[in-house]
Amino acid sequence: MVELLQRNGCILKLFLALFLFLSLVEVPAVEARIRHYKWEVKYEYKSPDCFKKLVITINGRSPGPTILAQQGDTIIVELTNSLWTENVAIHWHGIRQIGTPWSDGSEGVTQCPIVPGDTFKYQFVVDRPGTYLYHAHYGMQREAGLYGSSV
Ligand SMILES: [Cu+2]
Numbered sequence: 001m002v003e004l005l006q007r008n009g010c011i012l013k014l015f016l017a018l019f020l021f022l023s024l025v026e027v028p029a030v031e032a033r034i035r036h037y038k039w040e041v042k043y044e045y046k047s048p049d050c051f052k053k054l055v056i057t058i059n060g061r062s063p064g065p066t067i068l069a070q071q072g073d074t075i076i077v078e079l080t081n082s083l084w085t086e087n088v089a090i091h092w093h094g095i096r097q098i099g100t101p102w103s104d105g106s107e108g109v110t111q112c113p114i115v116p117g118d119t120f121k122y123q124f125v126v127d128r129p130g131t132y133l134y135h136a137h138y139g140m141q142r143e144a145g146l147y148g149s150s151v
Pocket residue numbers: 091092093094135
């Protein structure tokens with residue numbers, strides 16, 4: 001009887017140690033993902049305010065596609081400039097670009113503009129949760145419809 005109790009006590013201690021070990025191991029709730037997009041920027045006729053006019057689109061849309069991501073995710077946007085006569089740069093407003101200053105999109109400051117026909121790969125990590133805006137950083141292209149949101 002005493003031997004049985006000792007054996008059960010030993011098993012109990014083993015379970016307790018296992019429980020303590022598992023409770024100390026941190027299991028990440030969400031795994032960081034890579035969100036990969038391919039964007040083509042070009043002029044198209046659209047009617048954003050009921051009047052048909054030339055706007056700048058991303059994959060045929062203005063405002064551009066919404067990026068859905070979570071904190072820690074890596075965003076990759078391969079942007080092809082299909083405007084015939086204008087350069088392009090996209091600024092990711094509110095993203096701190098820690099370790100990736102070349103993806104900030106400030107044309108003439110952190111990158112050379114993307115010339116017509118060229119493709120540039122923006123790559124950065126979403127460092128904080130939030131709702132963000134991305135917009136053109138070249139000439140008056142933001143006003144021509146080259147912007148969008150990311151959440
Ligand atoms: Cu901005």
